[in-house]
Amino acid sequence: MNKIWLIIKREYLVRVRKRSFIIMTILGPLLMAGIIILPTYLAMQGHDERTIALYEENTFFSSKLEDTDNLHFVKIPFEEVNIIKEDFSASPYYALLDIKDAENFTLYSNQQVSLSVQSEIEGKLSDIIQRQKLELAGIDLQILEGVTTQIEVETIIIGEEGETTGNAEVSFGIGFMCGILIYMFIFMYGTMVMRGVIEEKTSRIVEVIISSVKPFQLMMGKILGVALVGLTQFLLWIILTLILSAFAEVLFFDTLTISTESIAVGKEQSLILSSLSTSLAGINILQLLFSFVFYFLGGYLLYSALFAAVGSAVDAEADTQQFILPITIPLIISFILMQPVMDNPDGVLAYWLSLIPFTSPIIMMVRLPFGVSNAELILSMALLVAGFLATTYLAAKIYRTGILMYGKKASYKELWKWLTYRG
Amino acid sequence: MSESILIAKDIVKQYGDYLALDYVNLEIPRGSIFGLLGPNGAGKTTLMRIINQIIAPDYGTLIFDGKPLKRADISQIGYLPEERGLYKKMKVGEQTLYLAKLKGMPHNEALEKLKFWFKKFDILHWWNKKVEELSKGMAQKIQFVVTVIHEPKLLIFDEPFSGFDPINVAIIRDEILELKKGGTTIIFSTHRMESVEEICDNIALINNGKTILEGAIEKIKNDFRSNIFSVKINTENLTLPEQFQIISNTDNNYQIQISENATSNQLLNALIEKCEIISFQEKIPTMEDIFIKAVKDE
Structure with missing residues (x-):
């Protein structure tokens, strides 16, 4: 038994004294903290305000599209569309949204449009169309909004020690x-x-x-x-x-x-x-x-x-x-x-x-x-x-x-x- | 006190279909240097591992110092295996201390003995060096110290001189002889037959897992005498009575075989009558000759 202690002691000390152990011990929590903190930090930052040029022959969508925290819509005349398309990088816009009718939407840009921008615009447009359809069907939007409910189910675990919130x-x-x-x-x-x-x-x-x-x-x-x-x-x-x-x-x-x-x-x-x-x-x-x-x-x-x-x-x-x-x-x-x-x-x-x-x-x-x-x-x-x-x-x-x-x-x-x- | 430090009786060890040791018997006299000889794969290392209780025999008994070999006896045995090494990243002092304590030595005694040996070999300044900084010869000295540090009754060296340079061979050989003087029994296995003749008192020759030759080296040499004499004379055409058979003759160096009922003096007398004798010597077989002959005859 005495000998196994000697071995345990040697194996332990040799490893604990190693530089790699000390580095891992310090880096471990830092990495962990990084994994948790960094995405939160990045989520807080990184919401650049983007200006989207908008072209539409009439004003159906453009009148309803509202600016958000990071999206700013600017309606432009038809002449400007070609100028922007010719030399996009010279324009001050992030992207150009071309609305032909209620089914054809095109987003032009000189780079791949970020997924969040694309989905936000898609969401907004479909929202407008949905509302329009509801209105045409004769549904009062105010009633519809009043119907929306959000509930939260409280889970309770009945265990051996009594009831606890889960x-x-x-x-x-x-x-x-x-x-x-x-x-x-x-x-x-x-x-x-x-x-x-x-x-x-x-x-x-x-x-x-x-x-x-x-x-x-x-x-x-x-x-x-x-x-x-x-x-x-x-x-x-x-x-x-x-x-x-x-x-x-x-x-x-x-x-x-x-x-x-x-x-x-x-x-x-x-x-x-x-x-x-x-x-x-x-x-x-x-x-x-x-x-x-x-x-x-x-x-x-x-x-x-x-x-x-x-x-x-x-x-x-x-x-x-x-x-x-x-x-x-x-x-x-x-x-x-x-x-x-x-x-x-x-x-x-x-x-x-x-x-x-x-x-x-x-x-x-x-x-x-x-x-x-x-x-x-x-x-x-x-x-x-x-x-x-x-x-x-x-x-x-x-x-x-x-x-x-x-x-x-x-x-x-x-x-x-x-x-x-x-x- | 029994006369033999170690007696091995009918040791058998089998690995699957391979019979490594086939009823091996050995008796190692106390205070002697015992050469364990045999070709590669004969079973020497297996036998040494069994004596060190690294592996257990399938059959047979070992008597150490008069009693059946038990686990506690390992503190009375020192073993330098053929495949030997040290932790490369560990410091010399710390490592030797660890190995000495594993043999059961208390910390202070181990430290004291280590310092003694380190001073003796003049290597005290290596104490805080890592093993990887040492040369191979230096590491071998440390391995030797670690083997003998706990002053065991029985020391087992497996090919102790392999890889040593001549200076270190001499140092280690002298240390082995000194340990013998101090009463330690030493078993050592080697292929180097000249070192066997130089330092061994007794030998055992193992082949294919069996002991084929065992005994005092002088006796074995005597048993293997071929009764051939080398004679240098000044005559070219030598004829002798029929009990003396001339085997060869090169430049008047004759090899003469004496038949069993004749003696060397009779040969001398026969020669004196016919010529002038320049030299006369019995051709004694070397351990190497004996080794080869015994293995071939088997």
Whole structure:
């Protein structure tokens, strides 16, 4: 036991001291923050005011087309149309809207018109036509406007702890985040274990070490050491993110609130934000956090043992492809199926995928914010523990033979033979 | 205290259809240098791995220091594998300390012993260097230190001289001899027969997973005596009684085979009568001759 601690300590310290670890630890939250902040920031900016030249023989549309925040319509005479078409870049307009009749609209420009401009104009024109048709049918527009209603359904989850307010969007977001993080972590740290095994094999130190410790101790020491690296990184990310978001709040808070009010999307966002605290109450944060750490560790242990076995079977990282594929397939499948599972978090697909140990770390985390019964959660966790014990047992058998095979390209047949060798 | 540090009884190891060791028996006398010889693929490395408990035998027992070999004995064994290396990115001092502690040494003792060996080899200034900054010869010295640092009762060297330059070979050889003086038993496997003759007391020759020759080196050499004598004389037309058969003659250098009932003195007497003897020497087989002959005869 003392020796496995020595190995864990070495594996941990070597990696934590690496420059790449420090860089990743700092860049991680920055990238995350960037992913969240940048689109919001860009959405707030980037609404250039555009002037659209408008030509129409009569005034049916032009009299009804109203300017918006970013679109400004200017009616031009027919003579000007040809001048603009001849040398568009010299004209002050972004585009030229040519209306022939109620069915033929053409938008001219010297560049590809932006999708938002095109759809906005299309929306406005069809709106005008619709109103015209309604009026012709003798429907009073004022009555029509009075009929428009917007309702919001409050979702309440009747759970074991009583009634709680639910919010599918928040659950969706949290589930998605957790799933992605687990997927990323398993991949990152799994390959880290594999690289470590390959390094020991190619540097030929492995036989020196296993004359002091059992191959299983070396493998587990490495796996656990890297797990601690992962947890450290995760913890640092949380701390750094908290610090960063505190900074961001101070720096952006005022501008955020002001500008979000100005755009419609922003309103919706602030609505979500205000209801976030009540919605979060519907999600058992403690359970979520515990489950996240559990499924991260469980999934990582299950896969990293397999990654270690792959590392032991090859001489160089370039040879790992053929063995990596079958390991990554269940991971990628879980990743792809995250969306369907979220659409129907209590469906058959979601149920089974969250029980199978190869997919449960990702899928269960995706389902969890939508509420999963305790019995199901415990069963899934127990299966995951059984799963990683099984893969570790098998991987250890391949590992202890593989690490002593030099300069031999292993095949699946060979791996199967290694599994059958006795101690 | 038992006389043999290690006794291997009927060791069998099979990999799938391949029989690596086929009832191998060995006895390694305490305090000796034991040469484990054999062609490539004979099973030497498998046997050494079994002694180091890296792999387990399918059948057979190992007696270490009078008792069945157990897991705790690994702290009494030092092993320098043929495929050896170090973590390239790790500093020399930190790494040797780690490896010494893995052998079960307490931190302070490991540090003290390491400093002793580093001073002895005059490599103390490498302590904070990364292994990748060292030359191959330098790394080999470190590997040697790591192997012997915990002062085991039994040292196992698999091809210790492969890749060493002559200066380092001499240094390591002298260290091995000194360790022997200190009472350590040393097993070492090699293809270099001249080093076997130089330092080994006993040998075992393994071929196709079987021990085909085992014993004290002097005795084995005696057993392989061919009773051929090299004689240089000043006569060209030599004739001898029939118990002495002339095998070859080049420039008056004769190779003479003595039949089993004759002695070298009788040959001398027969020669003295006929010519002047310039030199007279028994042709003793080298370990290399014995190795080749034993493997071929098998």
